[in-house]
Amino acid sequence: MAAYVELEDLKRSLELAGESYxxxxxxxxxxxxxxxxxxxxxxxxxxxxxxxxxxxxxxxRGSLELGDMAAVSGVAVDRFGDGTWTSLTExxxxxxxxxxxxxxxxxxxxxxxxxSGAIPSFEPYCYYxxxxxxxxRWPVVRxxxxxxxxxxxxxxxxxxxILATRLxxxxxxxxxxVAGMGADGVAVRIANGDPDVAMLVGPYTRRRLLS
Numbered sequence: 001m002a003a004y005v006e007l008e009d010l011k012r013s014l015e016l017a018g019e020s021y022x023x024x025x026x027x028x029x030x031x032x033x034x035x036x037x038x039x040x041x042x043x044x045x046x047x048x049x050x051x052x053x054x055x056x057x058x059x060x061r062g063s064l065e066l067g068d069m070a071a072v073s074g075v076a077v078d079r080f081g082d083g084t085w086t087s088l089t090e091x092x093x094x095x096x097x098x099x100x101x102x103x104x105x106x107x108x109x110x111x112x113x114x115x116s117g118a119i120p121s122f123e124p125y126c127y128y129x130x131x132x133x134x135x136x137r138w139p140v141v142r143x144x145x146x147x148x149x150x151x152x153x154x155x156x157x158x159x160x161x162i163l164a165t166r167l168x169x170x171x172x173x174x175x176x177x178v179a180g181m182g183a184d185g186v187a188v189r190i191a192n193g194d195p196d197v198a199m200l201v202g203p204y205t206r207r208r209l210l211s
Contacts, residue, residue, distance in 0.1 A: 026168055036163060048148035064111045064141055081140070156200070
């Protein structure tokens, strides 16, 4: 799991630069906040520098979800499970989704096949198993490129910092959820949710793509 805020950055925001007495709590808060952001958005925002190759079993006829990729450099398909790979060309055989990912500074999330391409559909093929029973199997797709994000989005960094600050204050100042006493002597409690965090991460929440 990636940490979306640097310890020193959070310390500067909390006016703790040069101090170390709260480092353990701050580090734990950053880790917990980063995990919470990932759980809420159903994705990770890690930045991976080197290209890698991964294989997927297609489960839809028209598209294949990849997770997040900063760049795609190669796509090939083994249609019949015999080790024969057909290379596909972007713009001729498939498109990358979302269509405006580069302009919107978003990662590539899926491949959409073109009907006029070399492989118009990830159609499952049939074979006879050891018991001579006909079985269907989906093609395998090999994707090469840089996985993850080109950089962590600023709203994700801001949301992590807000949540980490809230968590560390809860640990150090309000262990029972009490942030202090109001003017009338009534305890002021920390709210269960944070609308600012929800607003910041909302546009980055993964939604299931349709084939």
